[in-house]
Amino acid sequence: MSLTQKSAAELGRLIASGETSAVEVAQAHLDRITSVEGKVKAFLHVDAETTLAQARAVDERRAAGEELGPLAGVPIAHKDVFTTVDMPTTAGSRILENWRPPYDATITRRLREAGLVFLGKTNLDEFAMGSSTENSAYGPTHNPWDLTRIAGGSSGGSAAAVAAFEAPLSTGTDTGGSIRQPAAVTGIVGMKPTYGGSSRYGLIAFASSLDTPGPFARNVLDAALLHEAFSGHDPYDSTSIEAPVPPVAEAARQGDVAGLRIGVIKEFSGEGYQPGVMARFRETVELLESLGAKVVELSCPSFTYALPAYYLIAPSEVSSNLARFDAMRYGLRVGDDGTRSAEEVMALTRAAGFGPEVKRRIMLGTYALSSGYYDAYYGQAQKVRTLIARDFEAAFHQVDVLISPTTPTTAFPIGERADDPMAMYLADLCTIPTNLAGNAAISIPCGLADEDDLPVGLQIIAPVLGDDRCYRVGAAVERALHDRWGGDLLSKAPAL
């Protein structure tokens, strides 16, 4: 088995035991990137020299006798929305083209300290707004399962890099489903931790009350190891939780559902749900029952209103957060010819530097927050947010975790929904309630849809700070499915 096929946990062990080196592992992944990146387009920035220098530094730390974590020397692809001093940070936008941040995000810093080796920065929908990476100013990422289809979004580059074996691990951010949906449509594992469990310092803000960094991997344990490597309280993030990181790696190693109470959310089925997605979901429910879980159906009536509430709350926060792109302190400046005022330069720069989806959301948020509309739109959406949290609370009185399909459909063709915002928004139907309530959820692969042979994701939702339950259930399902399939889902993917 080549180094690029191995799990992150295995690579960490092989590097620690000296059977291979961080440099060898990095080089193998750089070679893989060279051979498939032209088709997948997962990365916005790759710099082999910087990567190999980081790998050499890890090998030297090890040789000097330093105690390093389980992922030391393992390569990782980093979503291009986290600041990095040694790589450009664009957020997928023209307005930040070639920007070199003067500081590292907390997550970047923690990954460096844990000895992970950055392969580069991955593609995303501009400012993480979208479900397909088609909103990237630098072109879409292609799904390794079918290059004519989307890899999901907004963290589509991170998901595709892992699914295409360009990286064993990657980072993402999830504001309405931007980790779980790309993970689902590319057949990998993606986790949205509890809000505040992973730091937002140095994460370019989209919707601050919803944005949550999280891990991607090809299996549940690898995702848990990465989760542990970068999570935990950060004094630089005022919304960071002062609580220990839930024992996610331990839960992933155990993987057990016997006696667990599991709820199926009734609202996430019916019209708009692809038959092949629902068939795999129902099979997984039966599998969970056969593993000893007690499955019940329950209703979360307010979830019907999660999508409209989200598309008022998130754009409102966007209209405020993206005001910082003012052409004055960093980034693009257009039209500063000595005759124009600062305000004119600002408006010209923002018109040239932002893409259509970002402009739509800025204007939608400005509308929802304007006097006369505030109570009917933003205020009412905030009340719906309370009701969604109450629905979760009531559900978690009855069950330990909730499950649903991660997405209503498999990966759709590139271009199909590109200029139809409402159709695009539906991709996040099942993932949004968790962002509004702040609790944890994971997506794991649960098979291929019969219609198109494309991956289907199972979403496992846990209460606030119950992140370990996502991994515990995810690992049990993963083990049973691998037994059934005789390997993992990605072994069924077509060769690139």
Add this chain to the structure above:
Amino acid sequence: MSAITRDEVAHLARLSRLALSDDELDHFATQLDDIIGAVARVAEVAAEDVPPSSHALPLTNVFRADEVRPSLTPEQALSGAPAVEDDRFRVPRILGEEA
């Protein structure tokens, strides 16, 4: 009846400091009308007695001691600036504008 007119979209663009073309305004007016029509569904929820949530988790203000710490150097802070003069951000004129 449309939820939002083209003139209102032009006003939003001005408030948002987005110098949009006529074509963009036409296009966005149609799309924003669709989106606002869809999100207006939140009004169907009877929520008079429900308190609003601005945040997912209960939060209180976080304070720290007011101590001098290392921070960015002027060179670092200005490293991404579109224009610099005398260790400062150089910006287009901001005074003497007509309202």
